[in-house]
Amino acid sequence: MRKVKINVDGRVQGVGFRYMTKLVADKLGVKGEVWNEADGSVSIFAIAQDEIMEMFIKMVKASPSPSGRVDHFKIVEAPELAETNKFKVVYK
Template identity: 60%
Template sequence: MRKVRMNVQGRVQGVGFRYMTKMVADELGIKGTVRNEEDGSVSIESVGDDEAMTQFIKKIKDSPSPAGRVTYLDIQEDSMMEEHMNFKVIN
């Protein structure tokens, strides 16, 4: 299992980005959270198997929302991240 934290920047708030991220996560079996940050970015905590995580990261880079646009994506592996039962949109 991979545990990955992402910070996504670009046109990612007000375009359905979090809800489309949840749809992609549910489709791939990824667990975790997605939330808006005050600086206009979106933070994602995600847990899933290697293949699903690779697909998830690619879909985030490409923006799961048609109206969104990702200009920067910071990805950090975090083996200490708590595991989640499902994928939730926060705030």
Template identity: 60%
Template sequence: MRKARINVSGRVQGVGFRYMTKLVADQLGVYGSVKNEQDGSVTIEAIADNNTLDLFVEKIKHSPSPSGRVDNFSMIDDDTIKDSLKFNVTY
């Protein structure tokens, strides 16, 4: 399993972005979490096999929320992300 830390910014807070990210993660079988950051960005910790993670990333880049917009996207592999058996929205 691959573990990645993703940060997105743009119109990603107050538009249902976290909730829709969870729906996409649950549909694809991605584990991890999503949370808002104080700077207005959103951070996602994602755990999945390579193919599933690639598909998840493509959906996130195009904003899973119809009202959202991703202007900036960054992703790094991060083996320090704790294992999880579900995908959580963190507040």
């Protein structure tokens, strides 16, 4: 099981990026959450099997939203993430 924190910058707010990320996560069986940051970026906590995580990362890097654009993508391993049973959009 792989646990990561992803931060995505670009045209990622106001374009359905979080919603589309949730759809991708649900389709692949990825667990975690996605939320907007005050600096205009989007952050994601994701938990999945290695092969599934690689597919999820590729899809997020390519922008799951047709109106979105990913300019910068940062990923860090986050083994401390608590297990969860679904993927959700968080409103902070």
